[in-house]
Amino acid sequence: xxxxxxxxxxxxxxxxxxxxxxxxxxxxxxxxxxxxxxxxxxxxxxxxxxxxxxxxxxxxxxxxxxxxxxxxxxxxxxxxxxxxxxxxxxxxxxxxxxxxxxxxxxxxxxxxxxxxxxxxxxxxxxxxxxxxxxxxxxxxxxxxxxxxxxxxxxxxxxxxxxxxxxxxxxxxxxxxxxxxx
Amino acid sequence: xxxxxxxxxxxxxxxxxxxxxxxxxxxxxxxxxxxxxxxxxxxxxxxxxxxxxxxxxxxxxxxxxxxxxxxxxxxxxxxxxxxxxxxxxxxxxxxxxxxx
Numbered sequence: 001x002x003x004x005x006x007x008x009x010x011x012x013x014x015x016x017x018x019x020x021x022x023x024x025x026x027x028x029x030x031x032x033x034x035x036x037x038x039x040x041x042x043x044x045x046x047x048x049x050x051x052x053x054x055x056x057x058x059x060x061x062x063x064x065x066x067x068x069x070x071x072x073x074x075x076x077x078x079x080x081x082x083x084x085x086x087x088x089x090x091x092x093x094x095x096x097x098x099x100x101x102x103x104x105x106x107x108x109x110x111x112x113x114x115x116x117x118x119x120x121x122x123x124x125x126x127x128x129x130x131x132x133x134x135x136x137x138x139x140x141x142x143x144x145x146x147x148x149x150x151x152x153x154x155x156x157x158x159x160x161x162x163x164x165x166x167x168x169x170x171x172x173x174x175x176x177x178x179x180x181x
Numbered sequence: 182x183x184x185x186x187x188x189x190x191x192x193x194x195x196x197x198x199x200x201x202x203x204x205x206x207x208x209x210x211x212x213x214x215x216x217x218x219x220x221x222x223x224x225x226x227x228x229x230x231x232x233x234x235x236x237x238x239x240x241x242x243x244x245x246x247x248x249x250x251x252x253x254x255x256x257x258x259x260x261x262x263x264x265x266x267x268x269x270x271x272x273x274x275x276x277x278x279x280x281x
Contacts, residue, residue, distance in 0.1 A: 069270050073231040076250070080230050161208040162231050168273050 038092035039101065040085075044078040046105040047131065053113065054124045062173045063121045070128070070166065077159050084155055118178055125174045132167040136160070198257075200224060203276065205233045205248070205268075210276035217258055218281050226253040235276065238265045 051070035058064045085092065112123045140160075198220040204211045206228035215223065225235045227248040235254065236244040245254025247270070258264070258280045268274035 072270065076231050158230055162229070165208040165271050165273055169271065172273070 038094055039098045040081045041078055041092055042098040042101050044074040044081070046101060047074045047128075048078075050105070050109060050112070050124070050127070053109065054120075058121050058124070059117065060121045060177075062176070063125060066125070066128070066169060066173055069169075073162055073166065077162070080155060080159075084151060088151070122174075122177050125170055125177060128170040129167065129174055132163055132170060136163050136167060198222065202226065203235070204228050205235070205274075208271060208274055210235070210274060213276045214279070215277070216279045216281065219258055219261055221280075222255050222257050223278065224253055224255045227251065232270060233274065234269045235266050236269045238267055244269070 048071050051067040051074070054067035055064055055071065058067065082092075108127055112120065112127065115123050196218070199217065200222045201215055201217055201224065203215065203223060203225045205225055208229065208231075210225070217223065223235075225233075225245050225248065227233050227250055230250055232247050232249045234245055234247055235256070236242070243256050245256065248254050258278060261280050264278040264280060266276050266278065
């Protein structure tokens, strides 16, 4: 097994994913393993939190079901990522990227939360399409090719199809939603 | 009609119910198409990190229920014909049974 790098690619991936979807940052910071672990957990938790809002708020059965699946799937990925971090001896640590992620999520939620009905559904699904597309692009073009640690690479390869399925499902729901007002 | 012992045994063996394995991995069913006989059992095993179901698309509903990673569920094919199914949690995951 190859040694664990300081996960610079993972930092870059997360930063680019964030910049694409949340206009957060453009320069990848040099994160330590504990900081990257915190970013990974934060990124999953953010999607889970927004999904919980959509699950309780939406009246659209497809949107509601999608939100329920996001809670379950990102929770499962989070559990795997946390278990791997623990196995590798990494204790998650708060950092600037996690804080930026959280700030972007708070802003996105503030924009979506006041909306109701079809406008809420559209805003939520639009964000999910953008978020999952950005993550997939980064996983394909940066993260998987540049990650050397075998276990980390395997985790990324294993979760990649789930992200793709989420994106396909979000797009399918998006195409069936009327323009919300 | 009286069958010779050897032929009867061969026929018995030919129609004995079989067990078919379908893996849920990479957000798909593998194999996604399966030909089987009535009375055969299909066992789905979830190899993905996320949970899945195998659930009939027809009204004569059957489902494995939610299967977490490493769990399995089964269904005994009782009805002849085409029996499409999907994952309720990820509706883009599709499979198909052809029951003879």
